[in-house]
Amino acid sequence: MVPAIKESNRDRLFLFLNYLFVTVALIVVAYPVLYIISASVSDPVEVSSGRMWLYPRSLTFDGYSLVFENAKIWRGYANTILYTFVGTLLNLFVTLPAAYALSRRDLAGRKFVMGMFLVTMFFSGGLVPTYLVVKDLHLINTMGALILPVAASVYNIIVARTFFSSTIPGELTEAAYMDGCNNFRLFLGIILPLSKPIIAVMALFYGVAHWNSYFPALIYLNDEVKYPLQMVLRQILVLQEMTAETTGAAISGDIAQAMNSKAEIASLVKYAVIIVSTLPVIAVYPFLQRYFVQGVMIGSVKG
């Protein structure tokens, strides 16, 4: 980039301190994650005694066997996959056409519609009236309560709108009109195929939000059978309900016997379940990082 004429001593000190700072930031963020990965495959005695501090000790995969044999976690997983899939499809169906329409300068009244959306970013009915509306719609204890109240986000509509208006040339729309193409065919046949990056960004933003959400399930679902993964995790990690049912210890008798105490099983399950539940998101993230980052940047252009 900038040609280095000569590095003064001051500059070298500055660079050294800068690298030091960035390295410390890297370690502070990475260490807890590495610790959890190692703890999930180490003997719980080694972990609780502090002998395991970076790499795994007394390798064991019992934690994962307990997680995989746990029907409750599997059910939560299946529910979450369903909610995430249907919810994200709904998000895209609501967000993309609206964002495209709002990106068209020749749409009369687009400022009014945009204003109507923007108001909701800064002022909303709040928890209770929203809850009562969901209740009035008879959505309590259904999947609808988890996906309909979050069917779109203003921020994501703005990001998608900015993408459409900055990448789709106006001449393209004109040319399509000349050929007698209507807006439906224009959108489905020309615009969407040109917009794969933004579709990926939107699917990921929305998908991760569904995958990680617990609060709507907490207030809208009564049936434990319908609980998403995060609610099961809440029982295991936060409420620490280490009953035989949540840890699955009752089922796998031999592992339970091998463990000295319930607390050891509990801690082993905790680390393993953190990995199992976070893995899908963390695994796809580095490959899609470019898109995620693009999304944030597009949003920042005109937020």
Next chain:
Amino acid sequence: MIEASRIASKPIGRQSRGRRMLRNWELYLFLVPAIAYFLVFYYWPMYGIQIAFKNYVPSKGFLGSPWVGFEHFERFFHSYYFWDLLWNTLSISFYALAVGFPLPIILALAFNEVRNGAFKKTVQTVTYAPHFISMVVMCGMIMTFLSPSSGMIVRIIELLGMEPAAFLTDPHWFKTVYVLSEVWQSTGWGAIIYLAALSGVDPQLHEAAIVDGAGRFKRMWHINLPAIVPTIVILLILNMGNILGVGYEKILLLQNPLNMESSDVISTFVYRSALVNGQYSFSTAVGLFNSVINAFMLVVVNLIAKRTSNNSLW
């Protein structure tokens, strides 16, 4: 076809409003799902705010419940917990802002000075990652690491020769635990937006400054930092507009009877009195108080920013 070419001969935006609406009738259909969504899940609840001034009776709905005026507000303002809730909410907010707001800026400026591409990419990938950890897992990690008997952080503090506190149950520590875990999770992600602004800095400015003998630190201070000031101001306005908006999602998970005196904020109070105790009207009033202050702060801070720096949301 004749019709289409006749319309197309006029450039977009010059036609009459009615004609444009007619030609683009399909685009209004594109907007229908989104408009319906915002009407049902945002504007209908806004209409429902009226129950803050009523005694909500489920069978009578928003409209039919009897009016009581400002009774719920008065009860809230005069209750013994009002000042505690307000103090907790404000202090967590300002604490989080004071620690959490400058760090992404510093991190972005530091990233920007890293010239080694592979190292830069690794650090960015790693520091963004915690953003994708769910709230439940995050709180599970906090509780595991701070567990008095075997927590990883507790052990590090012991190794350093200090006496670890009861971080999860001592009310004095709640806010620090909340803010520092927030910093751990969101600083990297928060830096992205500043890095985007930094990528727009004209390299010629740096070249000119080098010729004038400016060192790296001086260039960071006098070129890079001013370049991101507009972004900083906008984000500060948005943050100030959310000053009473400390969310319930994380606090609810970390709250326990022992740390309640410093962990109970307005939003968790609203959640509890509405969905646990069933006081719908009263908690709507508390929630409304909260959003009105937020909206007011947003307008005021935006005005100040507009007067002093020419950067504003509108």
